[in-house]
Amino acid sequence: MKVRNHWTKLLLSLTTVTIIVASTQPLLAEDKxxxxxAEQGRAIAFDRKxxxxxxxxxxxxxxxxxxIAPPLIVxxxxxxxxxxLRAQVWDATVKNxxxxxxxxxxxxxxxxxxxxxxxxxxxxx
Amino acid sequence: xKNKLLITLLASLVMSANVALAESAKDIIASAETAQxxxxxxxxxxxxxxxxxxxxxxxxxxxxxxxxTKLAKKALQQSKDGYSQAMRQAEVALELPAYMKK
Amino acid sequence: xxxxxKTIVLAITYSLIITSTNLQADxxxxxxxxxxxxMKKFPDxxxxxxxxxxxxxxxxxxxxxxxxxxxxxxxxxxxxxxxxWDSKFANGKSYADCxxxxxxxxxxxxxxxxxxxxxxxLPLAINNCLKANGEKPLxxxxxxxxxxxSYMTFESRGQTTNVKVPSDDPKALEAYNKGKHFWLARxxxxxxxxxxxxxQNAGNKIRSEILSPALGQTxxxxxxxxxxxxxxxxxxxxxxxxxxxxxxxxxxxxxxxxNLEYFLTAMSNGIKLNGPGARK
Numbered sequence: 001m002k003v004r005n006h007w008t009k010l011l012l013s014l015t016t017v018t019i020i021v022a023s024t025q026p027l028l029a030e031d032k033x034x035x036x037x038a039e040q041g042r043a044i045a046f047d048r049k050x051x052x053x054x055x056x057x058x059x060x061x062x063x064x065x066x067x068i069a070p071p072l073i074v075x076x077x078x079x080x081x082x083x084x085l086r087a088q089v090w091d092a093t094v095k096n097x098x099x100x101x102x103x104x105x106x107x108x109x110x111x112x113x114x115x116x117x118x119x120x121x122x123x124x125x
Numbered sequence: 126x127k128n129k130l131l132i133t134l135l136a137s138l139v140m141s142a143n144v145a146l147a148e149s150a151k152d153i154i155a156s157a158e159t160a161q162x163x164x165x166x167x168x169x170x171x172x173x174x175x176x177x178x179x180x181x182x183x184x185x186x187x188x189x190x191x192x193x194t195k196l197a198k199k200a201l202q203q204s205k206d207g208y209s210q211a212m213r214q215a216e217v218a219l220e221l222p223a224y225m226k227k
Numbered sequence: 228x229x230x231x232x233k234t235i236v237l238a239i240t241y242s243l244i245i246t247s248t249n250l251q252a253d254x255x256x257x258x259x260x261x262x263x264x265x266m267k268k269f270p271d272x273x274x275x276x277x278x279x280x281x282x283x284x285x286x287x288x289x290x291x292x293x294x295x296x297x298x299x300x301x302x303x304x305x306x307x308x309x310x311x312w313d314s315k316f317a318n319g320k321s322y323a324d325c326x327x328x329x330x331x332x333x334x335x336x337x338x339x340x341x342x343x344x345x346x347x348x349l350p351l352a353i354n355n356c357l358k359a360n361g362e363k364p365l366x367x368x369x370x371x372x373x374x375x376x377s378y379m380t381f382e383s384r385g386q387t388t389n390v391k392v393p394s395d396d397p398k399a400l401e402a403y404n405k406g407k408h409f410w411l412a413r414x415x416x417x418x419x420x421x422x423x424x425x426x427q428n429a430g431n432k433i434r435s436e437i438l439s440p441a442l443g444q445t446x447x448x449x450x451x452x453x454x455x456x457x458x459x460x461x462x463x464x465x466x467x468x469x470x471x472x473x474x475x476x477x478x479x480x481x482x483x484x485x486n487l488e489y490f491l492t493a494m495s496n497g498i499k500l501n502g503p504g505a506r507k
Contacts, residue, residue, distance in 0.1 A: 007128045055433050064435045068428050093418070098222070100428060102417040107206055108199075109416060167232045168483065170475040171416050203416065210413060215232055218411035219404075221257055222422065225264040
């Protein structure tokens with residue numbers, strides 16, 4: 001009789017914990033929705049340890065940009081096909097084998113999600 | 126009686142999954158170390174590989190198999206990329222580039 | 228080193244040797260192209276000016292650099308280095324017994340040593356001297372090596388860079404070519420080569436820092452760097468650069484960096500030494 005009670009208690013507490021954890025998920029997701037994809041992309045692009053795009057590119061309101069690479073402006077006109085812009089970020093050596101641009105996708109410098117966000121931001125410049 | 130059986134079954138499933146994860150993490154760490162040595166042998170080791178492997182071992186020791194696997198996979202992939210980078214460069218980076226003319 | 232990789236490099240190197248009629252012509256050709264490219268990029272400065280790095284090509288930073296040079300931050304190291312030079316080892320000998328020409332010998336390095344079949348650099352020669360006299364060798368990036376180097380380098384100011392790749396030993400050209408390959412090869416997660424920044428993009432700005440041209444880079448080491456807050460060696464700088472492109476750095480005074488120094492210094496042949504230098 002005693003043993004049965006213990007097992008039931010364990011089952012009950014496991015279930016309760018699961019319900020509590022599951023119910024907090026929507027709250028966490030909502031925090032992320034605060035920043036738009038493009039805003040997330042800007043943060044990643046400007047982060048020295050992530051995109052560090054300002055090292056070489058003039059772009060948006062970024063401060064102290066380098067001048068190694070073309071300024072990122074009128075991007076929709078220069079890259080009407082967003083996928084081509086993404087491909088350039090993913091691996092710029094495909095279009096230009098002599099490029100100084102790191103292959104952010106091929107070398108996993110940024111994750112696929114981070115690249116999506118950066119492209120979203122850059123495409124709007 | 127039924128409850129006891131159910132929970133025993135669940136527990137053993139969880140335990141065996143844990144063991145499988147732990148073994149998998151250890152294997153991946155070992156693979157990463159092999160790949161690290163291979164990349165190093167051609168001068169193609171990347172900066173953070175050693176750090177990731179060390180952190181993976183620590184995570185495994187602390188029982189965080191998920192973290193250990195994630196870090197080990199990173200180290201493994203970066204080692205592979207560093208190796209192929211070095212092998213490719215051995216073929217193409219031998220003469221001053223064309224833009225360096227007399 | 229991986230056998231396959233070694234075989235590839237050796238095969239290509241030896242075929243280069245077989246097909247070329249004059250070993251020296253390869254090196255001379257490289258120097259002409261290397262120097263020509265960078266001098267064309269910066270036509271307003273002389274070849275000797277390249278020894279001043281970015282301060283030759285950027286007027287705004289040159290002024291503050293010249294002010295710094297009035298009370299050089301490496302003076303302490305030169306003075307400490309002179310004390311080291313003048314001091315006797317435990318066995319009664321001193322550096323002068325190893326360096327019979329005196330301290331002003333920086334332009335004799337790096338050089339090919341046929342017997343040892345390797346590139347000898349000045350820091351390596353210094354440690355060879357210490358070891359031969361029962362003294363503890365110095366570390367190659369930080370610490371006292373920079374003192375003795377600063378003194379010897381300062382005494383050598385004005386000497387002309389004149390690296391030779393002797394034609395009587397194919398291994399010398401092999402070491403030179405390995406150094407050249409290292410300089411040209413992309414490395415690290417960021418996939419950059421020395422050439423990409425210091426030739427292709429020399430004079431351009433990475434964030435707000437100007438990339439120095441590769442020509443003249445070896446004339447002023449050891450160098451005081453504000454970032455280090457002290458004087459450091461050339462191989463320390465190589466190591467830092469490799470880390471910046473997210474490559475694992477190589478050992479200071481190991482084969483890779485000595486071969487790289489061999490190639491890179493040869494590319495500055497004709498430029499007078501002006502070390503120790505002060506840099507940002």
